[in-house]
Amino acid sequence: MEAFTAIFTHELKDIFDTITDMITVHDMDFNILHANEAAKEMLQLPSSSVTKMKCFKYYHGTGGPPKGCPSCECLKTGLPAAFELFEPHLNKNIEIRAIPRFDGNNRAIGLIHIVRDITQRKQSEEQLRSLTAHLLTVREEERKKIAREIHDELGQQLTAMKMDICWLNKKLPQELSPLLDKTESMIKRVDTTIYSVQRISSELRPGLLDDLGLQAAMEWQAKEFQNRTGIDCKVTFDFDNGRVGQECAIAIFRIFQETLTNIVRHAEATKVKVSLKEKHGALVMEVIDNGKGITVEQISNPKSFGLIGMQERIYFLRGKVKINGAQGKGTRVRVSIPQGKPEQK
Numbered sequence: 001m002e003a004f005t006a007i008f009t010h011e012l013k014d015i016f017d018t019i020t021d022m023i024t025v026h027d028m029d030f031n032i033l034h035a036n037e038a039a040k041e042m043l044q045l046p047s048s049s050v051t052k053m054k055c056f057k058y059y060h061g062t063g064g065p066p067k068g069c070p071s072c073e074c075l076k077t078g079l080p081a082a083f084e085l086f087e088p089h090l091n092k093n094i095e096i097r098a099i100p101r102f103d104g105n106n107r108a109i110g111l112i113h114i115v116r117d118i119t120q121r122k123q124s125e126e127q128l129r130s131l132t133a134h135l136l137t138v139r140e141e142e143r144k145k146i147a148r149e150i151h152d153e154l155g156q157q158l159t160a161m162k163m164d165i166c167w168l169n170k171k172l173p174q175e176l177s178p179l180l181d182k183t184e185s186m187i188k189r190v191d192t193t194i195y196s197v198q199r200i201s202s203e204l205r206p207g208l209l210d211d212l213g214l215q216a217a218m219e220w221q222a223k224e225f226q227n228r229t230g231i232d233c234k235v236t237f238d239f240d241n242g243r244v245g246q247e248c249a250i251a252i253f254r255i256f257q258e259t260l261t262n263i264v265r266h267a268e269a270t271k272v273k274v275s276l277k278e279k280h281g282a283l284v285m286e287v288i289d290n291g292k293g294i295t296v297e298q299i300s301n302p303k304s305f306g307l308i309g310m311q312e313r314i315y316f317l318r319g320k321v322k323i324n325g326a327q328g329k330g331t332r333v334r335v336s337i338p339q340g341k342p343e344q345k
Contacts, residue, residue: 022115025101028075028108030055030065042090042117055113061089071111074098078108084118093122133316140205140250147204154197162190199224206253213241214249215276218256222274225260231272233260238277248337251313252276252285255321258306259287259333266298267291267331278339287333294325310335 016023022039024032032053035045043058056065065072070081081098097114169183201207202220209217215237226233244252256274263269269291276285298304310321310333317337325331 022113022117024055024113024115025110026055026113027110030071032058033110039115042092042115059089059113060087071096071098071113074100074111075108078102086122092117093119129312129315132312136313144205144210147201147207150197150204151201151207155194155201158190158194158197162187162194165190209249209253214244214252215239215241217249217253218274218276221253221257221260225264225272229264231263231269233272233274235274235276238275239283240278243339244283248283248317248339251317251319251337252283252335254313255310255333255335256285256287258310262306263287263289263291263331266294269330279336282336282338284337285333285335288330290330293327293329294323294331295327299323299325 016034017037019036020038022042023034023036024039024043025034027033032045032055035043039045045053045058056062056069060066070083073079074081078100080100082096084093084095086093095116095118099112099114100108101110101112103109165183165186169180169187172179172183174180202224206217206220208220218235218237222233222235225231260272263272267289269289271290273288274286276283278284299307302308307321307323314321314335314337319335319337322334322336323331
């Protein structure tokens with residue numbers, strides 16, 4: 001400690017104290033050797049002399065290091081650690097960087113904590129996520145409304161038109177073969193348009209999802225995907241369809257759609273295996289393809305909006321998305337959503 005204090009000149013101390021992030025210097029026993037003014041204010045240290053004050057008492061209000069403390073691992077491994085947590089004792093969200101200290105013989109002699117109050121940032125993130133969740137809900141309701149209007153209004157009008165053309169076709173004399181051919185061609189065209197209306201309506205919001213539940217909707221989507229792309233898509237289920245809430249069902253279904261879209265665009269796959277089951281109190285979906293495999297860079301790319309959207313969809317459902325891939329061995333997307341009432345934010 002004396003050696004450390006000796007090099008801690010007045011000039012360095014002035015710089016140390018003007019840093020707005022909280023900085024504390026510790027020995028191997030987690031005693032606070034030095035603290036800048038920001039740390040003294042946040043931790044409410046009792047005096048200017050902070051020697052032999054255990055850091056965990058002031059950081060966490062505990063009599064010892066918390067279980068699984070990354071700073072303890074930092075001392076053991078000699079490697080820096082960075083982590084975020086909500087600290088009830090301080091009533092703040094904080095970001096901590098733990099940096100090991102070494103002597104001239106490269107032996108660990110303690111560590112440095114650099115701590116930033118990120119409470120406002122976390123609050124902003126929560127507000128943004130709340131807004132995102134609200135917009136997703138509004139968008140789903142709009143899609144549901146538009147899908148019904150397309151299906152009901154356009155579908156009914158096209159069906160009536162087909163009936164009129166069929167009636168006209170039956171009334172025409174057989175000798176007017178050009179007109180008969182034309183009406184038959186019109187009937188086929190109306191049939192094609194009716195199918196397009198049904199397809200567009202289902203893609204906006206499949207009625208199966210609301211009427212028959214998640215399993216039926218996923219089976220339909222897998223069949224549509226296979227027919228459209230030629231990629232073999234097998235789906236297996238092992239869950240209680242009636243126990244899945246609407247928000248959870250919508251989230252799983254939309255992530256399933258997004259995953260299939262990504263497979264078509266990027267995977268170069270020929271087979272897809274999908275499973276949806278209940279496991280340890282959670283609804284778990286796995287989508288595995290045999291394509292070229294997603295890379296770490298693609299997963300972490302901030303412009304991968306599809307992947308980001310998956311994570312945002314299930315944030316307030318306390319869910320998790322895990323994506324991994326191996327070159328030439330395909331990609332696995334695993335989504336897990338706890339069943340039960342979400343925690344209040």
